[in-house]
Amino acid sequence: MITLNIEKTLGFISKENVYAYEKQVQDAQEMLENGTGLGNDFLGWLHLPSSITQEHLADLKATAQTLRENCDTVVVAGIGGSYLGARAVIEALSNSFAWLQEKKESPVILYAGHNIGEDYLYELTEYLKGKNFGVINISKSGTTTETALAFRLLKKQCEDQRGKEMAKKVIVAITDAKKGAARVTADKESYKSFIIPDNVGGRFSVLTPVGLLPIAVAGFDIEKLVAGAVAMEKACGKDVPFAENPAALYAATRNELYKSGKKIEILVNFNPKLHYVSEWWKQLYGESEGKENKGIFPASVDFTTDLHSMGQWIQEGERSIYETVISVEKANHSLQVPSDEENLDGLNFLAGKHVDEVNKMAELGTQLAHVDGGVPNLRLTIPALNEESIGGLLYFFEKACGISGYILGVNPFNQPGVEAYKKNMFALLNKPGYEAESKAIQARL
Numbered sequence: 001m002i003t004l005n006i007e008k009t010l011g012f013i014s015k016e017n018v019y020a021y022e023k024q025v026q027d028a029q030e031m032l033e034n035g036t037g038l039g040n041d042f043l044g045w046l047h048l049p050s051s052i053t054q055e056h057l058a059d060l061k062a063t064a065q066t067l068r069e070n071c072d073t074v075v076v077a078g079i080g081g082s083y084l085g086a087r088a089v090i091e092a093l094s095n096s097f098a099w100l101q102e103k104k105e106s107p108v109i110l111y112a113g114h115n116i117g118e119d120y121l122y123e124l125t126e127y128l129k130g131k132n133f134g135v136i137n138i139s140k141s142g143t144t145t146e147t148a149l150a151f152r153l154l155k156k157q158c159e160d161q162r163g164k165e166m167a168k169k170v171i172v173a174i175t176d177a178k179k180g181a182a183r184v185t186a187d188k189e190s191y192k193s194f195i196i197p198d199n200v201g202g203r204f205s206v207l208t209p210v211g212l213l214p215i216a217v218a219g220f221d222i223e224k225l226v227a228g229a230v231a232m233e234k235a236c237g238k239d240v241p242f243a244e245n246p247a248a249l250y251a252a253t254r255n256e257l258y259k260s261g262k263k264i265e266i267l268v269n270f271n272p273k274l275h276y277v278s279e280w281w282k283q284l285y286g287e288s289e290g291k292e293n294k295g296i297f298p299a300s301v302d303f304t305t306d307l308h309s310m311g312q313w314i315q316e317g318e319r320s321i322y323e324t325v326i327s328v329e330k331a332n333h334s335l336q337v338p339s340d341e342e343n344l345d346g347l348n349f350l351a352g353k354h355v356d357e358v359n360k361m362a363e364l365g366t367q368l369a370h371v372d373g374g375v376p377n378l379r380l381t382i383p384a385l386n387e388e389s390i391g392g393l394l395y396f397f398e399k400a401c402g403i404s405g406y407i408l409g410v411n412p413f414n415q416p417g418v419e420a421y422k423k424n425m426f427a428l429l430n431k432p433g434y435e436a437e438s439k440a441i442q443a444r445l
């Protein structure tokens with residue numbers, strides 16, 4: 001189970017002030033439960049883990065099996081909430097070098113539709129030449145430009161390479177029940193499709209087919225992932241006392257830190273496999289809280305790698321930051337530092353120690369140094385990198401985000417600011433329907 005330790009924030013803020021949020025947290029919990037807060041038509045994620053049925057999981061697993069049997073490579077096409085959750089879980093659980101191994105146990109998972117890089121897409125389509133690849137096309141709106149553009153390329157290549165019939169078998173759509181271009185195409189081509197519930201926003205959708213299908217295709221146990229989330233749903237429930245509820249405590253502590261002038265939260269890991277969990281987390285908190293000229297700026301670093309780059313800034317730069325460290329209790333593998341007769345590198349004092357022990361001392365040493373340097377530290381501990389822990393971690397962050405956004409006083413479930421660049425891009429590209437905007441924007445150039 002996940003534990004949260006806020007002790008190392010207490011020289012900067014007081015426990016009393018953190019605990020003073022108890023009533024606000026309770027109010028936020030009630031707004032979520034009763035649907036009385038802002039964005040209440042997007043609360044489908046709240047009890048999603050415990051409402052997932054065995055039939056639904058079986059359907060996802062059967063579809064994943066079809067892709068696993070017929071594809072050596074599967075491209076997940078999606079952006080933002082429509083790909084980050086899947087990538088976070090897959091990268092946290094995968095062997096870092098699995099895709100380089102000759103004999104693979106699972107299809108290689110690649111990603112597209114999350115950028116408009118011509119070189120990226122060219123190189124991807126080149127790589128896919130001769131591959132037995134499939135596509136999971138994920139878009140709630142079904143109209144997102146980045147994803148639609150990549151899917152147009154991938155669909156054609158898949159049909160050309162694998163034939164129309166096989167393409168129908170290895171292209172799966174995850175989209176709205178009725179609207180959007182992805183739905184229209186899926187129905188016309190008779191693709192297997194899954195629905196993204198209306199009341200679940202993109203960044204809260206990892207436990208819908210958006211995350212679960214790619215994760216199952218990659219060979220991971222989605223039942224255990226969901227079980228971890230169910231356990232966390234209980235641990236963060238409305239009736240769990242404030243001091244024992246990690247989501248309540250996290251939401252309260254970060255709001256108190258924000259109030260005290262700490263405007264930037266850096267999510268820290270000491271395990272490179274957690275890189276995309278941080279990317280997912282940044283989207284979750286950035287889109288949920290960054291509005292109305294408010295909100296903590298969510299940043300992330302991978303330690304110890306970034307101790308050799310961002311470490312300097314964190315230790316001695318402007319004191320507007322705090323850190324939340326995700327600490328993984330136990331490594332999944334065992335590797336000891338070998339002894340060396342010559343000891344030219346002077347590392348024999350570590351001989352016989354596990355690499356993780358060295359990493360843990362780096363973690364502890366960093367925490368103490370950063371606290372000494374004026375950076376409050378929260379520590380989230382998870383037992384290991386496995387499906388249960390990651391499922392729990394994701395739900396923990398979702399629940400805390402809902403509570404935290406309501407404490408901040410914003411609607412945590414919309415993202416109006418995302419539209420601004422789209423409007424300009426369409427105007428600049430002369431999209432039909434944008435004639436007035438095109439004229440106005442041209443006049444500004």
Ligand code: PA5
Binds near residue numbers: 079138201415
């Ligand atoms: O969280 C969100 O709502 C967004 O990040 C979306 O997930 C993202 O913009 C992709 O949208 P769509 O799934 O409609 O293609």
